[in-house]
Every structure is written in C-alpha cells, then in structure tokens.
Amino acid sequence: MSIAENYKEVRAQVEDECRRCGRNPEEVVLLAVSKTTDALGVDEARSAGAQDFGENRPDQLVEKFGAFPQLRWHFIGNIQSRRIRDIVPAAELIHSLYKPEHAVKINDDALAIGKVQQVLLEVNVSGEESKSGIAPDQLPDMLGAVLALPNVKVRGLMTMAPQGDLAVAQECFADLRKLAQSERAKMPADAAAAFDQLSMGMSEDWRQAIAEGSTIVRIGRAIFSDDFGR
Ligand SMILES: *Cc1c(COP(=O)(O)O)cnc(C)c1O
Numbered sequence: 001m002s003i004a005e006n007y008k009e010v011r012a013q014v015e016d017e018c019r020r021c022g023r024n025p026e027e028v029v030l031l032a033v034s035k036t037t038d039a040l041g042v043d044e045a046r047s048a049g050a051q052d053f054g055e056n057r058p059d060q061l062v063e064k065f066g067a068f069p070q071l072r073w074h075f076i077g078n079i080q081s082r083r084i085r086d087i088v089p090a091a092e093l094i095h096s097l098y099k100p101e102h103a104v105k106i107n108d109d110a111l112a113i114g115k116v117q118q119v120l121l122e123v124n125v126s127g128e129e130s131k132s133g134i135a136p137d138q139l140p141d142m143l144g145a146v147l148a149l150p151n152v153k154v155r156g157l158m159t160m161a162p163q164g165d166l167a168v169a170q171e172c173f174a175d176l177r178k179l180a181q182s183e184r185a186k187m188p189a190d191a192a193a194a195f196d197q198l199s200m201g202m203s204e205d206w207r208q209a210i211a212e213g214s215t216i217v218r219i220g221r222a223i224f225s226d227d228f229g230r
Pocket of ligand 1: 033035076204218
C-alpha cells in the first residue's frame with residue numbers, strides 16, 4: 001500500500017476504535033510521525049488528509065516546516081537547550097518538555113518572537129530507566145513552575161509506554177490519564193480549561209491509548225513503513 005492509502009486506513013481504524021469506545025473521533029488527532037520519510041512522503045500523507053506531523057529532530061522539524069508551513073508541525077524528540085531557539089518558531093506543540101530549565105528557555109524564545117508556545121509535559125509513567133520524562137511525583141512542582149511562565153501554555157501530558165506487552169501499555173496510559181485528572185483538579189479554571197490533551201499511543205499500542213482517553217496518537221511506521229503489519 002502507498003503512504004496515502006496507509007494514512008487513510010489508519011485514520012479509518014482510529015475512527016472505528018473511537019466509536020467502539022464511545023468516543024467522538026473528532027477529539028483524537030492522528031499525528032503522522034514523519035521522522036523516517038522525506039518531503040515526498042509528507043506530501044503523500046498530506047494529500048490523504050494529514051494535517052499534523054511529528055518530528056523528533058530539530059533540523060528535520062525546521063526543514064519540513066519550511067517546506068510545508070501550512071501544516072501543523074509537532075516536536076516529539078529530545079530537547080537540547082541550544083536547539084530551543086530553532087524549535088520554537090516551527091513547533092505548533094512541543095510534546096517532550098520535562099526539564100524546568102528548558103521551560104524557562106522556551107518561554108524566553110517564545111516571548112522574543114511574540115508567541116505563546118503550547119507544550120505537553122512528558123511523564124515517565126513506567127519508570128523505565130531508558131525513558132525520559134518527569135517522575136510522576138515530580139509533576140506537581142514542574143507544573144507549578146511551567147504554569148507561571150506567561151509565554152508557555154501547558155496543554156496536557158505525554159508518555160511513551162513500555163513495549164512488548166499491550167496490557168502493561170494500557171495500564172501506563174490509564175496512569176497518565178489519572179495523573180492528568182488529579183493535576184487538573186488542582187489548577188485555576190483558566191489553566192484547567194487549556195489542560196485537555198493526552199499524547200499517548202504509537203503504531204503498536206494506539207488502540208489501548210484511545211481506550212484510555214488519548215487525544216493525540218503519534219503514528220510513524222503504520223503510515224510510513226512498507227512492512228508494518230496492520
Ligand atoms: C518515532 C516516535 C513515534 C512513532 O513510533 P511508531 O512506532 O513508528 O509509530 C511516536 N512517538 C515518539 C516520541 C517517537 O519518537
């Protein structure tokens with residue numbers, strides 16, 4: 001199948017899964033993770049209706065945003081301080097913020113270009129050493145710090161589940177949802193109203209994520225790889 005066909009197929013599957021879970025398909029963004037493809041691949045997905053794309057490297061984000069400024073570009077990769085200046089002008093939403101010092105720099109760089117940068121806080125729910133993110137018990141302090149920054153808007157939380165066991169992945173997604181709910185309940189009304197996004201679920205485990213309330217599924221291989229079994 002082509003990238004366009006893959007995209008349409010995954011979109012239809014996501015919509016079916018939403019209905020199966022009693023959810024409105026319009027509340028779930030299918031983020032096409034284009035890190036393994038080039039401008040032609042992006043254009044193919046775009047022609048099939050994709051509007052939101054994810055990149056994990058600043059150079060790729062900047063290049064593809066430059067080529068397709070009408071699309072929404074999300075940054076989902078590891079943040080390095082010296083690259084924040086490049087990421088902020090291009091990113092609709094940064095999914096992977098977990099260090100307080102990066103939040104301060106994002107705020108400064110957003111202010112400098114007259115932008116309010118939307119971010120998600122990445123949480124290491126599973127506690128795996130190989131994963132980045134804030135430990136759940138550190139989340140309240142980090143949220144307090146980020147909510148005080150005028151040019152940063154916190155839209156919600158992001159996580160990556162352990163691979164290999166879908167039941168474990170689903171528990172991890174449920175934990176993120178509960179963390180978001182309990183933090184949201186403590187926020188002032190305006191901050192709580194904006195804190196409505198859960199970025200969770202990838203090619204292997206997006207069904208479990210949708211069942212647990214994901215609003216952004218980040219899908220790479222199922223769209224852009226020829227040999228991903230769907
Ligand atoms: C690559 C990547 C994805 C997409 O993974 P697939 O398994 O290819 O769907 C999602 N989220 C992040 C943070 C990634 O780096």
